[in-house]
Structure formats: structure tokens, C-alpha cells
Amino acid sequence: MQAPKYQSLKDHVYHYIAEKIQDGTLQPNQKINEAEICKRLDISRTPTREALFQLASDNLLVYIPRRGFTVKAFDSKKKLDYSQIIGVLDALAATLAVERLKPSELMRMEELVDKIDADIDKRYFEDYYSDQYRFHEIYTLNCDNPTLIELLGSMKNSFIKQAYTSDDKEKLARVLKQVNGEHRKIIDLFRTANKAGLEAALQYHWRIIDDEML
The missing domain is CATH 1.10.10.10 (Winged helix-like DNA-binding domain superfamily/Winged helix DNA-binding domain)
Incomplete structure (x- = not known):
């Protein structure tokens, strides 16, 4: 290589x-x-x-x-800490990107949401992780704040994979379907330039999927 x-x-x-x-x-x-x-x-x-x-x-x-x-391994407290920080930072990136997103980028986000549904249906969880990362990356890269982009990238790389772990693949699939439904709502909030809605939705979106759900 x-x-x-x-x-x-x-x-x-x-x-x-x-x-x-x-x-x-x-x-x-x-x-x-x-x-x-x-x-x-x-x-x-x-x-x-x-x-x-x-x-x-x-x-x-x-x-x-x-x-x-x-x-690096994350215990439950560390996962919670990271999820709270990522939620706030990702919400900030989204509100900064609202006026910058092009229609073609919103269409690409919709395509990724459809792809994510297919990933989950086929139990292609590795593809799910990469596709959902690309979904959020579209607006993050449009926030016009390189420091924020770098910080989010670093935190997500170390966090996302460890946030969703379960031996019950069918239950994991059901939970991820719910999470992907939130992706569709996020797109709608971008289309209406609803900054307050985006802030609330993304802070909730990055919550920890806990043992009761998985």
C-alpha cells in the first residue's frame, strides 16, 4: 500500500x-x-x-x-461524557451550516439515509457505521470552523464504534432503525432552517444507546 x-x-x-x-x-x-x-x-x-x-x-x-x-476503551461514564460533548459540538456545527448546505448536499444526505436503512436490513453494521459518519460529515464540513471540524472528527473516531455494541443483532437492528429515523428528521430541520430544532435534535441524537435498549 x-x-x-x-x-x-x-x-x-x-x-x-x-x-x-x-x-x-x-x-x-x-x-x-x-x-x-x-x-x-x-x-x-x-x-x-x-x-x-x-x-x-x-x-x-x-x-x-x-x-x-x-x-482506548470507554467505560460507561466515559461514553456518557463523550456523547454529551459530541452532541453539543455537532449541534453547533449543524446550526453554523444551515445557510451553507446546498440542495445537492441535502439530496446526498437523503441518499445516505436510504443506504443506511439497507445496511441495517442486511445487517451490514460496518457499512452502517461508515455511512452514518458520512451523513453527519456533510454538514459538519460546511460549518466553516476548521477547529470544530477537527475536534469533532477526533472525538467521533474514538467514540462512535464503541457507542453501539451488542451481541443481539436483531435488537441492535431495531435500535439503529430508530436512530436512522432521527436522521430523516434532521434533514427536515435543515430544509426549514430550524436552528433551535436542530440543536435539540442533535443533542438527543448523540445520546448513549444503553443496555436496556440493546
């Missing part, structure tokens, strides 16, 4: 590992194999280590001296 020319080597490693965390390939508390990453990406140890320390700084990994890096 060759690193894209527009990325530094450190960024290439960073995004590679972040994606593996996001899609569930790397699980909470799993140790990162630095040698394997260097070999797979054909990248030297220095940019790999730089990326790992950056991932630790961004709360995706934990660094343990003399033992290396592991994927």
Missing part, C-alpha cells in the same frame, strides 16, 4: 489506524503491532511512532511505557 502523495507519512499511518478502529478491525484494549503496520504500509518506524503518539493525544490510543500502544 503506497501512501497518497497529498498526505505526509505520519498522516497516512494516522488515518490507516483510525479507520481500523472505526470499522472495528482494531478492538478496545487491543495492542497495536507497530512492526506489522510498518511492514503493511511500507513505512519506517519514525513516522509510525509519530502517528501513534498523535493518536494517543487524540484519545484513540493509550500509551503504556515499555508496553506500547493499545486501543
Whole structure:
């Protein structure tokens, strides 16, 4: 795998590992194999280590001296803390993006909602995670606040995958259908430029899906 020319080597490693965390390939508390990453990406140890320390700084990994890096795990309190912060920040991004979203972008959000329904029906939960991320990314990238975009990206990467975990796939599917219904309501709020509604809807949307629901 060759690193894209527009990325530094450190960024290439960073995004590679972040994606593996996001899609569930790397699980909470799993140790990162630095040698394997260097070999797979054909990248030297220095940019790999730089990326790992950056991932630790961004709360995706934990660094343990003399033992290396592991994927950060979230307990119930940490999940709640993150969900509250992400809800507020995502709501802010949405209200800032209201006047900036193009009709074509709203149509793309509708297409993703339909795709998410199909993901859930087929029990393609990995596709669900990536498609719902793209849904929220459309308006987030239109908020015209690079600092907010960067902060949300970092928090979501480390949080989303761990927010919805269940061994009961049928119950998980029912819950995710409910969550996707909220995506449709969010689109309607964007169409009517209802900032107060968006703020309330998104803060609720990022709540923790708890054990009683799953």
C-alpha cells in the first residue's frame, strides 16, 4: 500500500489506524503491532511512532511505557461524557451550516439515509457505521470552523464504534432503525432552517444507546 502523495507519512499511518478502529478491525484494549503496520504500509518506524503518539493525544490510543500502544476503551461514564460533548459540538456545527448546505448536499444526505436503512436490513453494521459518519460529515464540513471540524472528527473516531455494541443483532437492528429515523428528521430541520430544532435534535441524537435498549 503506497501512501497518497497529498498526505505526509505520519498522516497516512494516522488515518490507516483510525479507520481500523472505526470499522472495528482494531478492538478496545487491543495492542497495536507497530512492526506489522510498518511492514503493511511500507513505512519506517519514525513516522509510525509519530502517528501513534498523535493518536494517543487524540484519545484513540493509550500509551503504556515499555508496553506500547493499545486501543482506548470507554467505560460507561466515559461514553456518557463523550456523547454529551459530541452532541453539543455537532449541534453547533449543524446550526453554523444551515445557510451553507446546498440542495445537492441535502439530496446526498437523503441518499445516505436510504443506504443506511439497507445496511441495517442486511445487517451490514460496518457499512452502517461508515455511512452514518458520512451523513453527519456533510454538514459538519460546511460549518466553516476548521477547529470544530477537527475536534469533532477526533472525538467521533474514538467514540462512535464503541457507542453501539451488542451481541443481539436483531435488537441492535431495531435500535439503529430508530436512530436512522432521527436522521430523516434532521434533514427536515435543515430544509426549514430550524436552528433551535436542530440543536435539540442533535443533542438527543448523540445520546448513549444503553443496555436496556440493546
